[in-house]
Amino acid sequence: MSKLPTKQDVAAALDATGFDAGTARFGVAAYRLVYRTVDPAGRPTTASGLLVLPRSREHHLRTVSFAHGTASYRSDAPSSMDKVGFVSAPAITYASAGFAAVAPDYLGLGTGPGLHPWMDLASETTASLDMLRAARAFVPRMGRALGHDVLVTGFSQGASAAMGLAQSLQAGDDRWFRLEAVAPVSGAYDFRNAELPALLNGSLDPKASVLYAAYFLVAWNRLHHVYDSPTEVFQAPYDGTIEALFDGSHTGRQLFAGTPNTINALLTPRGFDTLRHPTGRLAAALRVADGICAWTPRVPVRLYAARADEQAANANTDHCEAALQSHGVGATVVDLGTPDFEGSRHLGSNVAGTAAIVRWFSQLR
Structure with a gap:
């Protein structure tokens, strides 16, 4: 280089x-x-x-x-x-x-x-x-x-x-x-007992919380099958665009522009519930990550x-x-x-x- x-x-x-x-x-x-x-x-x-x-x-x-x-x-x-x-x-x-x-x-x-x-x-x-x-x-x-x-x-x-x-x-x-x-x-x-609760309860920067919550759901769905369709966890219109934003080809500026400013505008009730009360493969994966x-x-x-x-x-x-x-x-x-x-x-x-x-x-x- x-x-x-x-x-x-x-x-x-x-x-x-x-x-x-x-x-x-x-x-x-x-x-x-x-x-x-x-x-x-x-x-x-x-x-x-x-x-x-x-x-x-x-x-x-x-x-x-x-x-x-x-x-x-x-x-x-x-x-x-x-x-x-x-x-x-x-x-x-x-x-x-x-x-x-x-x-x-x-x-x-x-x-x-x-x-x-x-x-x-x-x-x-x-x-x-x-x-x-x-x-x-x-x-x-x-x-x-x-x-x-x-x-x-x-x-x-x-x-x-x-x-x-x-x-x-x-x-x-x-x-x-x-x-x-x-x-x-x-x-x-x-993540389960410190980061996710803070993302959801407004303790952290609102825009950062949106980006991290979105990245978490999209990336971990690829690994652990968190949802069947993005419409289950993401509100419209973001349910139709959010996964593509995290494909490696979109800049940080594009992520900021393509996501809402609050977590309430991003997540559906099921999306909130998924992050508040992880179950199944997601809960198992969090146990591994949180045992670091x-x-x-x-x-x-x-x-x-x-x-x-x-x-x-x-x-x-x-x-x-x-x-x-x-x-x-x-x-x-x-x-x-x-x-x-x-x-x-x-x-x-x-x-x-x-x-x-x-x-x-x-x-x-």
Whole structure:
């Protein structure tokens, strides 16, 4: 892909994006990797991702895996960025600090075929692990090597993806890589008991609630058969257009224009009931997704969150902390305060979290 040859180039690019350039030490080189992985049914497919390497003299590099937040437009994935932007800035930050930064696009985004299975923990995990493997296979061409240790982080949707990858690494699913630390930011770790209630009761930003509820129903219907026809859960006229909006070819601006401004204008009574009282396959799938914090990490864990996040209810982080505590793990919760990025504390937490996490990771030597 592209190069930012000097740390001054990196600092200027991060400053222009609104990210902290204070840890920039090296210029970077960025590459798009296309690699083999599996889809949610376990069938072979391909995915893409962003690899960013520091222009340093280090041969063996420590690796940071960064999992990005929600995207539905395939060109909003990290490896599709022609210049440094909100989605790619964290990987640039980590690489400029001296790490090999690996950022999977997930399935169906970037150059990956098919539709994106949003918030599907299994495929997020396999796509992330296989991206690490692809990066390890690629870097010798650049005269470098990846060490064993992986520092895992992710934002929003990527917070759950990060936890899934961390579990996989700790379980020894790859013989080379080993987990060193975990630092997710602003995750929706408990959809059933924290995120969905907040989306429905008006606690969160109304437009964001519409988009997340719509994405959830459409994406999970493809995976778990939530409804037979969109007319069951979506009101007219959106019942005739909503599924096409989440086909990977529509931009965020088109999603905003093609959806209502309130959840009441989006959902039918059955739609509300489906989200308030999940049953059957949907309930079973939520149990899997919402168990993401129910494990026992043997490495340092920090959970990062902004106050009064308008998109990811803070109860998610509270529930994750409690789940880890129930497994004997005292995770540190880091209060990011009230960061702002283009009027959003949620997006601001990605900026503030990246700045905090790169410094923490750099201390873990």
